[in-house]
């Protein structure tokens with residue numbers, strides 16, 4: 001398996017998922033402006049869509065679209081999903097909300113937009129994250145362990161921090177919790193992003209220690 005990704009792009013969710021699953025995979029970064037991969041290949045030849053994530057399966061088939069890639073990963077490696085009757089549907093429901101509502105709402109932040117449009121986008125994202133936080137069922141969206149939906153959400157929470165978007169308090173805690181996970185730290189290190197979460201991960205470790213010893 002090979003993941004095409006770009007640092008801090010939505011493909012970080014898939015990168016984390018692969019590391020959480022503990023499966024062997026290759027990865028190659030893509031310059032999204034030039035559409036060249038790190039080895040100099042033409043990324044448009046991998047997928048004409050020209051965007052990440054793209055996951056090349058061992059069969060040679062190529063999966064694109066984050067919802068589909070994350071759903072495939074959770075089906076293939078069930079620890080990345082949630083069990084039960086409606087388990088897969090609930091994860092899909094969250095993935096679709098994160099992709100088509102939250103992710104899409106960030107677009108004015110990196111396209112030429114007025115300050116008013118950016119302020120409107122921030123208010124929309126805060127409201128959407130607020131709605132999503134209402135379904136938090138434990139330490140993570142669906143309970144005690146994270147699913148692929150949490151990995152995608154985590155990327156949105158990193159973007160929120162970068163663009164100064166207000167997020168609900170439970171998601172500040174979730175971002176910290178995620179930042180302290182070894183797979184998340186490994187993915188961030190591999191993408192050259194570890195400095196973004198150093199303080200969060202340390203804060204979480206401090207909280208845990210104070211909780212245990214306090």
Ligand SMILES: N[C@@H](CCC(=O)N[C@@H](CS)C(=O)NCC(=O)O)C(=O)O
Nearest residue numbers: 009010032050051052053065066067
């Ligand atoms: N519909 C795609 C969109 C993915 C997407 O927006 N990828 C961004 C990074 S987060 C990208 O590669 N943008 C570069 C481009 O579109 O040229 C999906 O949901 O996977």
